[in-house]
Amino acid sequence: AKQLVGVNEEDHLILAHQSYKSGKYSQALEHGNAVYEKNPRRTDNLLLLGAIYFQLRDYDLCIAKNEEALAIDPQFAECYGNMANAWKEKGDIDLAIRFYLTAIQLRPNFCDAWSNLASAYTRKGRLNEAAQCCKQALLLNPRLVDAHSNLGNLMKAQGLVQEAYACYLEAIRIDPHFAIAWSNLAGLFMEVGDLNKAMQYYKEAVKLKPSFADAHLNQGNVYKAMGMLQEAVSCYQRALQARPDYAMAYGNLATIYYEQRQLDMAIHCYNQAILCDSRFVEAYNNMGNALKDAGRVEEAINCFQSCLVLQANHPQALTNLGNIYMEWNMISTAASFYKAAIAVTSGLSSPLNNLAVIYKQQ
Template structure:
């Protein structure tokens, strides 16, 4: 019961195909971009997972004493020009407040053409360019204003905002500090400096800046909200809650605080309250894309995918280039099996955010499931180009190479994934699969044990470790693992079926029958349990419904062979069953092909044997070498029936080697064979490739 685990950013259970995308990180809006025209303007869109973005400050339109002054006794034409200039500036402000940035830019440029040294207009132009994301022009206009008035604090603050968006946080901090030096009571610069410090991970300094802003203006709701974000990031949940509540006490219509409050409850697991507060946020601000995204995440966690889809779509209506919303929407489509839609949405996420690492990995998973494996590989490699130590992408590449029987490459990717993370079980589980197939049982057990250290409730890992214990004869330990797995997950049919096999091998046949029947109650269409139950019933001469069960088993075998699946009946058992001899032969062929496939995974070159030499020729005498390889040198029917054969060979003509694949069980059967065989070699601790080299 071994399965590869595909990675979507979270661990996936073995033993089934319960793969899933981990939800994208919740997005907490911070503060907002705002312009001051003698007061606070409307709040703009919050940044994702960040405190307040840029705060833009403008002096009231037409009241800037730094602007060009009219001449004394102006002429009528000059008066008309001044009036026209003020009208365009007022229209620029009006359009800016309405979010009509292109129209605002047109009017601002008219003023600029008439009076390029008007600093209040230069500040406004810089703000407009910021809103349309032309940060270079934003910086240029503020620099023009500073060339005219080097003490214009607001220009330094707005240039800092632009440099922060361009990614130069250190330069942004320098400009914020300059603005504050020029105007120590510049509360918006303090608030934005907090945002910059947060981006640098300097949370204590960021919190001090928020408190300084609030000391200047206790009603600055953005600073209360951002301080709450900082408290939350440092684990002070109650303090964060108090900050959000204070922001809402000051302004009950402050949507961002409602959203951040919802985020607290979401992380605490109170999804109903989280949903209620996200609804309040989007009711107050219908264009709040981040709140719609997080509301969708709550619906997804509540198992309401259609409602989640609707929220993600509303987030995209509010922000058409919202890459994370496309990513989360793709997640839902993927989980519903709508692979084409998932691929399309992941692709859109990457178009709008080429650095969206998880979108590359998850699109790779969708492409792989759609049979587009080469494209999937390209996605995983794109993910690794952005983050070379991305454990999920490394694991998923390993899975592809494993399926292609390129075991060496698969192993290297799994080991690379393990080397960069200590909390991901999938590469450990899949590496254990390889070790087990190679006969390296000790390392396989080590891997499964590490999986259980990461997640002690991983029932699949317990079953897989139990299987490994069972194969090397440590049946009691196998039983313990199966029992624990069935306790953790009572409805897991594999745990009951494997427990039954272990009971049967240890002689507890009646108990085995009970466990097989329990497995079949949980999963009636369980070929392995059906076939093994039949074999166990034959062992205790239970002939009830014997003919019907054999018909069912024969039908299972034919179906498995047709589907190129390894039959659930082993060749040795098939010989004793009343089934078509040709079907029994086909079972043997399938098992031979399976063994050949496993052997090929070692990548060993063909063994070079010396040319055959006659045993007796021209007076020379060589002994014939005969090797017996078995895991049943112990208390097993093979030893009961053949125990004396290994020592009865004529040593004058035959040299006998016994290779024990299982550890010494301490029984008289093992001791007898070991003492009577000419050569007895315990290879139970060796890997299969090394055993092959030793024998050959």
Template structure:
């Protein structure tokens, strides 16, 4: 017989002693979790089939914040304690904390098979269903939990929230109020009830409950966040901002809070700060389509249109059916002057939502810009039919029609008079100009001027106009560009036996149409662009860009002094730069018009860059020209002077004085004056005179200028698609009694000249 020896696996069937188990429990109870873990690790190693030690190790890992290790230990425990409902319940809790919902559901169900009356398992199973948005199943589980323990606050509160989600608002309110009554010191109970009451429209009580929750716990982010959302809806932007800032400090990775902070800042017109918040939301969640959209809106407000376009496209990549983004992208493309692409975007938005009044409106504006006026009217009228209270289409259509008595749109526009003060300032301005035009069409000139005056007053208060700066600018121009200055330049050119622009291709002839705004520049360009040799480029900013680059000053502070000592070669380079940029618009044209009216300021430079340039000075009766400006709203903040009669009169006087200066210091014939009144009286004779000056043969098509469908991007877009009409001549006299100060300013200058 052989003596018996212990085998290596002898301890696997043994159990820890009661003293070892008591020591483990004591360490756990005393919260010495690291020592408890060491003890449990030792026991599970020594007794790997002892279920209780695995159960204890799972609980210890949970306390130590090791969820995966807890799941591993508790899974082991279920193997050795398959009928222990607590083990399955604890394993379900660990799965739930890791958002492993299907595994959590399975564990809780197993616990309930073992112990059907396990209230906590029913409750947590309800939490699993709620997290899965299976609200009906969640409701059933919470109701079972409450049948087992009717005053279980967490179940009362959770059932109330689920009923809220199911639209059973009144029943949900009962449970939420019960939870708050039982435990008034839990801020979550007040927050949940406040959320429900806010949806019911009881914002006053909701706000009170949110503030009550914050008294209990000032650092509870949910009531702070929800109260901020309530306050922003009530336009209490400053306090809402403070609360959103608190939320992102408490939860820096909460993308929605950063997004709503951005919305709050945007509502306060703090667009760069809003941009920062939207970008932070996107750092946290790059797939946040709404944040991409709102970032695009903030960038557009900062006139960073190319970046805005990219943000909108990012949103559409994530959410192709995002209707508002198609609309917003169309707006950005319109402002980028990419009208065909904008039109596609508006149509795309309307495919998703045919009743999108704003999209119909802006499609109409885009079509109007493209010169497709009848289509534009149809789109604008469609917007009106969808929403008769929507102001913008009435504003857009005003320049496309002549109002007559009994027009139904008159009553709709007049209806807005009672609430116009509730509109944003920009909308109020557009409204007053539109209704001013309507009353003018109807011959109600007193009401018309009153509307124009209100619109101009609002607009002028929103722009910056520095009269002293403008006076100094004109003085600097006249001081530098003297006859002596030009004679010296001509002499230098003779000495070098060449012209400053002798190397510039002679087949490219720029035509500058300039003068006072609303003096007929658009009509002149429309007539000329109908000639087959002429491309009408519209109001170009290229000359300004050339000057800014030459003078190294965007605000003209160093102009024209910075170019006083330019050489002939430098003038040549400036001219070449201008031509290269302009001829990108129409490479095969021999003549291109630039009808930027303000180029009258730069005639001296134009002459030095192009000694043989064609410069057409559009002239008009000063009162008609000025009042036509006063009765128009221009894009963005252009022509700020035109919104105040005093500034308008002074601007006109400086303009006409400078034009007289150019006629004095430049060679005779450099500038061709063309009066608007002569043009409408005898269009053919004036057109022939202008073409002769330019050096082009007569073409009968110039008389059919109104059939030219080219785009016109100025306030005259509708007028130039009509045959010549004379109703604009002496138009100002209908308003003579209101224009006394303007008339006096202009007459005073004439008296001073004749003195």
């Protein structure tokens, strides 16, 4: 009987790996959990479970499984690397950097960790260190497409468009199915205003990886820039299918509904955006505008105030509140909001004009 259990465990692990590789993460999880029930101390299975949870965007459980493995084998470099990936997604970049460095200390030739450390340094604006890490990763493995792509992002961040282009092309030459590089290439063309090329490459990215939420979102942005709003809406909806908690996709969807004067739909989508990301400043301000246009002024005031709680010097929210008080004939309150708006921006003409109107009236 013992042998049967052993075979069963190995079979489950093999099936878990196969399901993981083919992107069937829920199936992979079932097999991995079956192994875990039989033997919770198998570090290779714990590492895989962590990776599965990462793909399912359950970063806390990803971290927990890697911690379980490290309690058994403190030298397990991959666990530190995967934990760092999860912390990076959770937004704690400093902790991610610490874990990448630990992974590299344990395994200096860990090229994925070098490449991921590069993207963490990029997020912190430490571009020179990031470039060094990319180059180190590519020394260890010249075919590491992630590192070519990350190096491209670095070049782009420094305004070196030709160099970025070359990096993305190299990644695609090595692996034509690497969706991230197609998406990054598209972003480069979007920035220089070549919408047709951008569209072509985003289409390639989502064809290669249908669950690629960022690429769906950006493809929607290209359609919007082309004035093809229905297509843009479809892309944002696909982004939300791929990532149901994607605040930016709800925000962009809401903006289109707002521009089409579908105020109820706009308000609903801004609300969803805020539920996904309670610190989404622009969503509060924009939802305030939609509520005000829908005649729900008290709720609009609450939105503008929530916006100011998150960003006390948000010029549009200050101006919008000023406008409401102006309409209510509460002139001195309106003036104080306009003055606050003028103090924090030089780009808005409306608070200046409105303040001039007030001074004229007095």
